[in-house]
Amino acid sequence: KAGVTQTPRYLIKTRGQQVTLSCSPISGHRSVSWYQQTPGQGLQFLFEYFSETQRNKGNFPGRFSGRQFSNSRSEMNVSTLELGDSALYLCASRRGGHADTQYFGPGTRLTVL
Amino acid sequence: DQQVKQNSPSLSVQEGRISILNCDYTNSMFDYFLWYKKYPAEGPTFLISISSIKDKNEDGRFTVFLNKSAKHLSLHIVPSQPGDSAVYFCAASGEGGSEKLVFGKGTKLTVNP
Numbered sequence: 001k002a003g004v005t006q007t008p009r010y011l012i013k014t015r016g017q018q019v020t021l022s023c024s025p026i027s028g029h030r031s032v033s034w035y036q037q038t039p040g041q042g043l044q045f046l047f048e049y050f051s052e053t054q055r056n057k058g059n060f061p062g063r064f065s066g067r068q069f070s071n072s073r074s075e076m077n078v079s080t081l082e083l084g085d086s087a088l089y090l091c092a093s094r095r096g097g098h099a100d101t102q103y104f105g106p107g108t109r110l111t112v113l
Numbered sequence: 114d115q116q117v118k119q120n121s122p123s124l125s126v127q128e129g130r131i132s133i134l135n136c137d138y139t140n141s142m143f144d145y146f147l148w149y150k151k152y153p154a155e156g157p158t159f160l161i162s163i164s165s166i167k168d169k170n171e172d173g174r175f176t177v178f179l180n181k182s183a184k185h186l187s188l189h190i191v192p193s194q195p196g197d198s199a200v201y202f203c204a205a206s207g208e209g210g211s212e213k214l215v216f217g218k219g220t221k222l223t224v225n226p
Contacts, residue, residue, distance in 0.1 A: 004156070033213065042218035043157075043202065056213045090156050092214075101147070102214060104156030 002027065004093050004105035012111045018079040021108045025072050025093030031055070032074040033102060034066060037088040046089075049074055050096055078110075086112045116140045117205050119217035127225055132190040134220050136203030139184065144207035147214070148177060148188045151200045161188070165207075193224045 005024045013019050025032050033056075034046040045058040049068035068074045072093075078085055088109050092102040118137045126132045134148075144165040149157035163170040163177045163186070170177050176189045190197055203217040 031212075035214075035216075043204075043214075043216035045213040045215065048213060058213065092156075101159050101162065103159065104149075106154070106156045 004091055004103055006089075006091050006105040006108050008108060009106065010109045010111075012113065013081050014113050015081055015083060017081050018077065019081060019110060021076045021078075021089055021091075021110075023074045023076070023091030023093075023105060025074070025091075026103055029093035029095055029103075030072055031094045031096045031100070032068055032072065033092045033094075034074070034076050035090045035092065036060075037090060037107070038086075043090070046076070081112045083112050086110060115218075116143075117203055117215050117217040119201075119203055119220045121220050122218070123221045123223070125223045125225060126193050128195055129192045132188075132193045132197065132222055132224065134188040134190075134201050134203075134222065136186045136188075136217055137184060138186075138205050140205070140215075141184070142207060143205035143215070145205065146177070146179060146186050147204045147206075148175075149202045149204060149216075150197075151202060151219070157202055160201075190222075193222075195224050195226050198222055198224050 007022045031050045033048040035043050037043045048056040052068045063079045066076045088107045090107045092104045094100040094102045147162040148160040151157045161172050161175045179186045200219040200221050202219045204214040
């Protein structure tokens with residue numbers, strides 16, 4: 001069974017630009033969550049989508065947005081990039097229930113110059 | 114305020130000995146706890162979980178203990194192997210029925226041959 005895939009794996013952008021990251025969940029998983037990992041803050045929850053609807057949201061500014069498609073694939077968008085947005089962005093999928101295990105993808109390493 | 118804390122940023126043990134990784138949480142609404150392992154350049158990999166209705170869960174060499182009164186959980190790895198060297202993250206969920214994971218900042222485990 002294929003795992004969670006994320007594209008691209010690495011990305012370099014400049015301040016002010018916008019970026020879109022993609023996540024394909026494990027087949028049969030309807031929930032996709034996004035996390036930001038930085039050395040200082042660790043892993044922080046961005047948002048979760050389930051059946052194309054945002055189900056939970058973390059404490060990030062509105063520049064961070066996402067969506068989910070009918071095939072459960074998800075995209076995350078960051079507009080007006082700032083230097084502090086440089087991080088590893090991780091996507092995780094699960095079937096959808098509260099106790100279901102989240103399985104993580106390898107992440108997208110975003111560098112903002 | 115950090116709701117999930119891993120107070121030891123690093124831990125070093127000898128191969129064959131026991132590794133004990135600790136995690137404290139402050140939010141009594143958390144009802145599900147997980148441990149993830151992360152290698153460099155990879156996403157976190159699920160290790161083991163425990164529901165708040167239990168105080169112990171075992172899977173092979175890995176055992177998680179939960180002390181609800183102390184709001185403390187620990188991961189025991191016996192015997193430790195060099196391949197266990199990684200960053201270990203403790204995570205919790207369930208606050209207000211939310212399914213988002215709240216992570217600690219991780220403990221880097223090094224198992225010396």
